Amino acid sequence: MKCVEIATTTGPDGLRLAERPMPTVGPRQVLVRVHAASINYRDAMILSGGHARGVDLPRIPLSDGAGEIIEVGSEVTRVKKGDRVCGSFFQRWIDGPVFPEMQNHALGGTAEGMLTEYALLEGDGVVTFPDHLSYAEAATLPCAGLTAWHGLIEAGGLRAGETALLLGTGGVSVFGLQFARAAGANAIITSSSDAKLERAKALGATGTVNYATNPKWAETVVSLTGGRGVDAILDVAGGDSTRGALTAVRHGGFIGIIGGRSGPGGELDRSFILRKGINVRGINVGSRAMFEAMNRAIATAKLKPQIYKTFAMADSVAAYKDFLTGKQFGKVVITI
């Protein structure tokens, strides 16, 4: 089978096209003919050697992909041949809290990823996706989509009439905007680009702030809520933005700690947390149960993931390089 491998952790040029033998399906596994995969910032970090958990090389990259089951192991009963599925980011996190043994089996990191014609996955580690989605659209869900769903809805408990704040217009934040609107909540989003803020408005954002031209963006966010503050924030940025999140959140509100897109730092000032009674929680993508709940919501709302550009597998290096420009609004997808 054809696949892409990380040969060296030297950025996109460390990728190579490779040929591997077809995998043999074990009793509790499924074989998926992958049709599309998508890139997350985590994948770009892995490619540069900057990821906390060890990645053995050569490794097939990308956590996010979707395809059709072509073979099931003898003990697999929950899915069948022909099902259209996504791989679950943490193959062994089914439900409840996450433990290290689950985190240590992550697609495209400690386990082989989805940038391949055929992926051997756990029978318990796949999720069927809504009928109205293409493979390319479904391939955006496992990391970016699920992280936003977990943060805002499962952990943040966002409800109709409340307000979410999304920092920047990256993959997680755009899904956060869509989930907030689908839940009947308001969505304020920030960006360094006015053009991206216009795109966000077209997608339903109820408030927009340019964090690059407005150093007091957090105060502006509070004013957009009539002085109350926002109910739930996905902190994908870290750095100085975390202080902004502490300013923007309402008393008793929620901050999901997700990423460090704006760089290192982002220490939490305990005095804010204490005074405002803020609920802070670390978000690790999500479990299979959360993925299934998210897909039910996506099906009900007929929500469409935003795709920026699509590349062929042979052009994977170009796809990663395009992703790293940061110009995208929506996901970079690779079709296989």
Ligand SMILES: NC(=O)c1ccc[n+]([C@@H]2O[C@H](COP(=O)([O-])OP(=O)(O)OC[C@H]3O[C@@H](n4cnc5c(N)ncnc54)[C@H](OP(=O)(O)O)[C@@H]3O)[C@@H](O)[C@H]2O)c1
């Ligand atoms: N904990 C988890 O389970 C988990 C899961 C997924 C992602 N993450 C992490 O979350 C972060 C976002 O991931 P992603 O895949 O959505 O990234 P992404 O798509 O690469 O996000 C890119 C966007 O981040 C925004 N950004 C950069 N600096 C910012 C700042 N100072 N303030 C606000 N926004 C800023 C920019 O938005 P504009 O161009 O609009 O300015 C940029 O376009 C990454 O650090 C990733 O590693 C963690």
